[in-house]
Amino acid sequence: MDHPYRHPVIGHERDIAGYGAAAIRAWHATHYGPGNAVLAITGAIDAEATLALVKRYFGSIPPIAPAPRVLARVDALPHQSVLHVSDRIDRPGIVFRSWMTPSLVAAPCTHVALLVAAELLGAGRSSLLHQRLVTEQARATHVEAKALGGRATGTFIISVTLESAPELATSTAIDAVIAELIETPIAADRLEDVRIRMLAERVRALESFEQRAATLIEGEILHRDARWSRREAQIIADLDEKDIRDAIRDWLTRDGFTLLVDRIPPAVALPRVAAGAPSIGDPAAVAVNVPLGEEARLRCGARLRVVHRPGDRHFHLRVLGRGGRAQEPVGLEGIAELAGSLPAIGAGADTAATLASRAARAGLRPAMRVLLDRALLDIGGLAGALPSAMGLAGDLLLRPCFGSDDQARVLAAMTAQARARATDPAAQAWRETNRALFGARHRLADAMPAAPDIAAQLTATDLERFHAASWHPDETVLLLAGDIRLADAVALAEAMFDGWAPGKPGAMPTRLALAPVEPGIRIVDAPGRKSVRITLTWRIDDALDMDEAVGLQCLGHILAGDFGARAGLRLRQDLGWTYGVQGGAGELLSRRGPGHGSLSAEVKPGLTGKALLELRRVIAGLREDRPATEAEIEAFRRVQRQTLARYSERASSAVNAMQIALEYDYDRHEDWLAARARVEALTPEVLRTQAHRLLPANEDLVTTLLGEAERIAAALDGVAQSGTIVVGEHG
Structure with missing residues (x-):
């Protein structure tokens, strides 16, 4: 205790x-x-x-004797224990099964063996727990295993997201899988997959300056060896399957702790009713260091842009498509999210499990994302795995396995999550904000991101048609950064897209028509919530030129761009009402707008009205009597200088730079210099003028308050605007 x-x-x-x-x-x-x-x-x-x-x-800091290190006494759990609780989760139930494990300092080899065990048990769809609990027994939608190290003691945690309310039988099923792993020798190819993936992750962890520094510090503090990561990698390479099974037998068959969490039943719905300065050492100017890349057009019509990085051990490949959530047909909300789940569905001749194993063998983890106006496929890894990554990308884009059992499982999980979101207060708050800001039929307002009845509406033909339109070759762009020249990259890409026929892309639907903003306060009732989430948003309808876009970014940074921004300093430091304020300002769709901004903070219910007034005053001050200062602008400049200077730091940042160049039509180094010049040219006078157009008056703000409605209403005396509404459990 x-x-x-x-x-x-x-x-x-x-x-x-x-x-x-x-x-x-x-x-x-x-x-x-x-x-x-x-x-x-x-x-x-x-x-x-x-x-x-x-x-x-x-050197002039006087030395002091280090404080004596306190090591907590760690005793084994006296008995097996179980706790069953209910909470406001967005899924039917979760089971956490956990054990105490040895100190990573005292027993580093055992800790590393348990890290490998966590990969075998719960990493991806080919893991033992996923195969047993999701694929075979269909009792769960997701499993995960983690080995967490500590100086005094560690923890091994298995979490299972269930299809229905949790029961203790799931804990027994987990123990059965562990017992099977202990008694059955681990297949050499499976263990090799895990080794390659873990070693690749540790190499990638040294990719950026911050990651290198963190690795050195962690090794020195915990192991008195700044190069500990090398020793850890050697331990991973040397472990045999018996070492791993022995560690599992020694630690995961002991008494542990099981936590069962199910969802609180939804309450009765309420009716809708009326109601800084530069730091020491900062250079005056930082070089613009942005890779431009070389470009070629493939036979299929797709564009390929490559940044050659001689000597880089890593590569990053990004493929950009055109099928985002804004292009979903009416009635098929969620089709874009499902199309972006291909690594969990399968491609080519691979099921989800064999696809995961294939990627693991090459040290790759493909990730697909579906944004508002585009689809993305990202694959990064060590340089030698680039041909494997190209082949994997080709299968995912040209040969998806739609209609499989894996798709049915992913769709079932999406549907369950969508149904949970339909009554989740936080999701309701998101929808209410966007309905007021963009209109009820705008794509951001009517689905998040899947409708509850997606499974009933969708067919395999719908999905195949949407995927094919999303990745049409004439509107697909490959961005590649690594130690490879353009001619060699073209050869790999042509093989990757072999058989992809060019042609005129068909029209895709769009659902981005804007309705007039409906300002006012919306209270989203969340019974039992101990705090109130205040969110202020505004919209900028007019298209922004480049100077205004930079100004809007700077204004957002001054308001809430970092820990020392105005809103945070006022509510956190001066008043002590919140831990921090989040927010900023930018554009929803790259250069296509519209512009938008937001501020949000978490406060106690009794402070809701006062905090809301303070946030309004912060925005009004920047528009009116407290314009931006030179010190605040310089803080924003420092961030932008460092960003421009670090686009060549690693392969993934070079790819980010290429994508920005495409979006903003930057074809020459001088374009980036002009972007830098716009930032350097900002002045308090320029921002004073822009703030009047880009920041809202109080009467134009959309305000959403998430918490217990009665307590919020009691704290809004003198604050509420006309048109205040209360949103109940079911909207």
């Missing part, structure tokens, strides 16, 4: 209320000294010059 892990890191409310300056100073003096810190610096640096800077800025 007295183990420190039982106490939240940030503390309980009563702890936070009792913090004082003296206690904070004492804690800082005890724990924040050079003898208790690790400094990691990564990047294209001069080691001697960097060390001189470290000595200059850190």
